[in-house]
Amino acid sequence: MINPGDTVDSKGKPIPFVFRWRSLVRVLLFETSVKAVALVAAEYADYDTGANCRPGNNALMRETSLGDRSVRNAWSVLRDAKMAERVHKGSSYKGESDVYQLHIPENWKGYPILGPNREAFTCQYCGGEFNPVGNCVIKGGRASAKFEKFLFCPAPRGANGRDADSCYRLWSERQANGGAAGLDAMPLVERFELFRKARDDDW
Numbered sequence: 002m003i004n005p006g007d008t009v010d011s012k013g014k015p016i017p018f019v020f021r022w023r024s025l026v027r028v029l030l031f032e033t034s035v036k037a038v039a040l041v042a043a044e045y046a047d048y049d050t051g052a053n054c055r056p057g058n059n060a061l062m063r064e065t066s067l068g069d070r071s072v073r074n075a076w077s078v079l080r081d082a083k084m085a086e087r088v089h090k091g092s093s094y095k096g097e098s099d100v101y102q103l104h105i106p107e108n109w110k111g112y113p114i115l116g117p118n119r120e121a122f123t124c125q126y127c128g129g130e131f132n133p134v135g136n137c138v139i140k141g142g143r144a145s146a147k148f149e150k151f152l153f154c155p156a157p158r159g160a161n162g163r164d165a166d167s168c169y170r171l172w173s174e175r176q177a178n179g180g181a182a183g184l185d186a187m188p189l190v191e192r193f194e195l196f197r198k199a200r201d202d203d204w
C-alpha cells in the first residue's frame with residue numbers, strides 16, 4: 002500500500018494524488034459513510050492533483066446509497082479534517098454543485114487511522130485483539146471521535162452496553178478507584194497516547 006505522504010514512488014515517479022487519497026481513506030477510522038463519500042468523490046477529482054472535484058450531492062447519494070444528510074455530514078467531516086476545501090459554493094437555485102479541492106492534510110499521521118500494516122488493535126484492559134470501529138461525529142462544527150471504540154474490545158453481545166462487564170467499563174472503574182482520570186476527562190494528547198499503544202503500529 003502507498004504511504005499517503007509519499008509524492009513519488011521508489012523509482013522517483015510521481016504518485017497520482019488520487020492513489021494517495023485512497024490509501025489515506027482506507028486507513029481512516031471515520032464512519033463508513035464518510036469513507037464511502039470520500040472514495041466516490043475522489044473519482045470526480047483531477048487524478049494528479051485532487052482539484053476540481055464537483056460530483057454534486059445527488060450523484061454522491063446515488064453512488065453511495067446514502068441519504069442527503071449523510072452526504073452533507075460526510076463533506077462536513079472531510080472539511081473539518083482539512084481533507085476537502087470548498088473552493089466554490091454552488092447555488093442550488095442555479096443547479097450548481099460545490100467545487101472542492103481535495104487535500105492530504107499535513108498532520109494526517111495524527112488522525113485516528115490504522116497503522117501501516119492495518120493490523121488489529123490491542124484492548125487496553127484485557128490485552129485481547131479487536132478491530133477498532135471507525136466513528137466520527139460533528140459537534141459544533143468540529144469532528145470528534147469516541148476513543149473507547151479504538152481502545153477497548155466491544156461490549157459483549159446482547160448485554161446492551163451499560164451494565165455489561167465491558168472492558169471499557171472495567172477500565173473506567175479501575176481508573177476511578179485509583180483516582181486517575183477517565184477517558185472523557187483525559188486531555189486529547191493522552192487519549193492519543195493510549196490510541197498509539199492500542200494500535201502498536203506506527204507510520
Ligand SMILES: [Zn+2]
Nearest residue numbers: 124127154168
Ligand atoms: Zn478487552
